[in-house]
Amino acid sequence: MARYVFITGGVVSSLGKGLASAALGALLQARGFSVRLRKLDPYLNVDPGTMSPFEHGEVFVTDDGAETDLDLGHYERFTGVAARRSDSVSSGRIYSNVLEKERRGDYLGKTIQVIPHVTDEIKDFIAIGDDEVDFQLCEIGGTVGDIEGLPFFEAIRQFSQDRPRGQCxxxxxxLLPWIKASGELKTKPTQHSVKELRSIGLAPDILVCRSEGPIPQKERAKLALFCNVRPDSVIAAQDLSTIYDAPLAYHREGLDQAVLDAFQISPAPRPELTKWEDVSDRIHHAEGVVRVAIVGKYTQLEDAYKSIAEALTHGGMANRVKVKAEWIDAEIFEREDPAPQLERFHAILVPGGFGERGTEGKIAAAKFAREHKVPYLGICLGMQMAVIEAARNVAGVEKAGSEEFDHEAGVRRFEPVVYHLKEWIQGNHSVRRKVDDDKGGTMRLGAYTAMLTEGSRVAEIYGSSEIEERHRHRYEVDTKYREQLESVGLCFSGMSPDGRLPEIVEWSDHPWFIGVQFHPELKSKPFDPHPLFASFVRAALETSRLV
Known part of the structure; x- marks a missing residue:
């Protein structure tokens, strides 16, 4: 039976609960324990799949095809444990499950209420995989006091009472705010937050306090006294120059020891932190800098491309260089020549996205990279834009475009080199989709196999002829243009096992130009950089030496 750590937040949002949870998971692993991390989100969306990246940041996709919160990306990157569908749930999903059961008659005519039916559904979700790991870490989204979070707080209160003493x-x-005018670190917001938590039946065993600097002993003692926790369970979470210092910083503060003490695990196994010391060393002792332009459409919110930013960092670590990524709004290149901006960079990355806005700018970026021999990585839509650019400007398909954009405009403006994916093979069965299907959860989602062409650049990068990567898209490059495109040098170097769906394209006469239909960034980790990103940054580094 697993031990459970429930992570809650107070005072303000965006303090880093996901990062703290991930770092704690990494520290427990370093002591020899197995862990799984889980996110419970109070919002009423069934999942983040239909939410704007400006609202919620990126959507993290699991191997089994779940569209989840970006915090699951932190969990995976820090622990290496592949997230799955059962590691993320929202109020929307919980209420949907309860209502489905009510419609089927599973409740035998009872009046359906938040307590016990909604809270029981949450508890059932929390208990999934109870016997698989030593520790389950469950993060509750939002902050204490949010009305939509109350069922989750009540559920974890009940869950802790249902379990044997000492299991949760x-x-x-x-947050401990620093008041500059008075020169004081204020503990009162934390005291009120804990008071709010205790009013709903929950008492914290450990306080993790975000602050700009160290917490003096006087304030620690005050927090321990008024919040009813042990002094050594008041943990400072200072601002860090990189998130990958978090495991070592939390260990120095004694977070992992405080957790083991709370569970009365003694003697505690000694931690093996060599892996994280190497990660920190590679970041802080980089031997060079490469500049990468990310030409996208959600550039106002960096979290919209969170996994890409982290994967570039990992690629830099693999090459012992620092990657300076600059976000460029693709729409700019629909009005201006991209050359003056892009010639400042050593490499160009065009990420995924939905809708027509900014696509002509992405096509212009792909053209610049092709013509000027600048390393280029196109991901999902970024691959499709590279194919359209090649079709228009090299293969002679002057009106090449995507069915996605014609569908939105309601008129046929393009010759669709990219079409709406209507059928594909998933496992041992066929999946079919229509253009007017619901948007949520209807894409090609999750891990799929791709076969790589022998002798291709990607086969060399992966060191294999067969790979498995995660997808999230509903449009595909049409293979009927394959022969025409390959005749001018754009090779289809990765295909689905049945040969129907293009997975990877690359220019044969370019130093490094690769487009992938999948999302390699989702599987990259600081201690195991994704091979595509490691190779991409290496190519950028070689370009920087030529400049």
Missing amino acids: IFMHLT
Whole structure:
């Protein structure tokens, strides 16, 4: 039976509960324990799949095809444990499950209420995989006091009472604001947050306090006294120059020891932190800098491309260089020549996205990279834009475009080199989709196999002829243009096992130009950089030496 750590937040949002949870998971692993991390989100969307990246940041996709919160990306990157569908749930999904059961008659005519039916559904979700790991870390989204979070707080209160004594602890993350005018670190917001938590039946065992600097002993003692926790369970979470210092920083503060003490695990196994010391060393002792332009459409919010930013960092670590990524709005290149901006960079990355806005700018970026021999990585839509650019400007398909854009405009403006994916093979069965299907959860989602062409650049990068990568898209490059495109040098170097769906394209006469239909960034980790990103940054580094 697993031990449970429930992570809650207070005072303000965006304090880093996901990062703290991920770092704690990494520290428990370093002590020899197995872990799984889980996210419970109070919003009423069934999942983040239909939410704007400006609202919620990126959508992280699991191997089994779940569209989840971006915090699951932190969990995977820090622990290496592949996230799955059962690691993320929202109020929307919980209520949907309850209502489906009510419609089927599963409740035998009872009046359906938040307590016990909604809370029981949450508890059932929390208990999934109870016997698989030593520790389950469950993060509750939002902050204590949010009305939509109350069913989750009540559920974890009940869950802790249902379990044997000592099987559950609570970790509360808060803010200690520094008041510049008075020169004081204020503990009162944390005291009020804990008071709010205790009013709904939860008492924190550990306080993790975000602050700009160290927490003096006087304030620690005050927090321990008024929040009813042990002094050594008041953990400082100072601002860091990189998130990958978090495991070592939390270990120095004693977070992992405080958790083991709360569970009365003694003697505690000694931690093996060599892996994280190497990660920190590679970041802080980089031997060069490469500049990468990310030409996208959600550039106002960096979290919209969170996994890409982290994967570039990992690629830099693999090459012992620092990657300086600059976000460029693709729409700019629909009005201006991209050359003056892009010639400043050593490499160009065009990420995924939905809708027509900014696509002509992405096509212009792909053209610049092709003509000027600048390393280029196109991901999902970025691959499709590279194919359209090749079709228009090299293969003679002057009106090449995507069915996605014609569908939105309601008129046929393009010759669709990219079409709406209507059928594909998933496992041992066929999946069919229509253009007017619901948007949520209807894409080609999750891990799929791709076969790589022998002797291709990607086969060399992966060191294999068969790979498995995660997808999230509903449009595909049409293979009927394959022969025409390959005749001018754009090779289809990765295909689905049945040969129907293009997975990877690359220019044969370019130093490094690769487009992939999948999302390699989702599987990259600081201690195991994704081979595509490691190779892409290496190509950028070689370009920087030529400049």
